[in-house]
Amino acid sequence: MLKVKFFIWCMLHGKVQTRDKLIQKGILITSICPMCNQVNETMLHLFFHCVWAQELWGDVLYTLGREAPNPTRCVSVEKWLLEWPQLHFSDFGKAVWKVVPYAVIWSIWRARNDKLFRNIDKGSERVRMTILGFI
Numbered sequence: 712m713l714k715v716k717f718f719i720w721c722m723l724h725g726k727v728q729t730r731d732k733l734i735q736k737g738i739l740i741t742s743i744c745p746m747c748n749q750v751n752e753t754m755l756h757l758f759f760h761c762v763w764a765q766e767l768w769g770d771v772l773y774t775l776g777r778e779a780p781n782p783t784r785c786v787s788v789e790k791w792l793l794e795w796p797q798l799h800f801s802d803f804g805k806a807v808w809k810v811v812p813y814a815v816i817w818s819i820w821r822a823r824n825d826k827l828f829r830n831i832d833k834g835s836e837r838v839r840m841t842i843l844g845f846i
């Protein structure tokens with residue numbers, strides 16, 4: 712969990728090395744998102760606006776039987792985490808629910824890196840199962 716917390720801290724401080732940032736540094740030639748191959752990869756695109764990410768958020772929340780804010784409306788990671796809905800569960804249920812956005816974000820990052828650097832395309836269904844095992 713420490714690794715995930717550090718990653719979220721990096722997101723909140725704009726330090727995640729998405730392709731748009733690597734282009735700015737002259738490291739990459741293309742900034743196209745590896746998950747959808749349609750749009751430039753920015754932090755908001757990769758984790759919230761990408762059709763692949765939207766499908767994942769939708770699948771995970773559907774599986775958990777809950778609704779959450781629409782990821783296409785996310786304007787900042789901080790706002791997304793702060794506005795994550797509070798639910799009236801048991802203490803254990805609340806603890807699990809609070810982990811969901813962190814698990815989804817971390818899993819998106821891992822799936823993206825697997826696809827980009829290891830040529831492994833897990834597909835959203837397999838990533839969803841990984842997330843449910845994580846939480």
Ligand SMILES: [Zn+2]
Nearest residue numbers: 744746747761
């Ligand atoms: Zn995309």
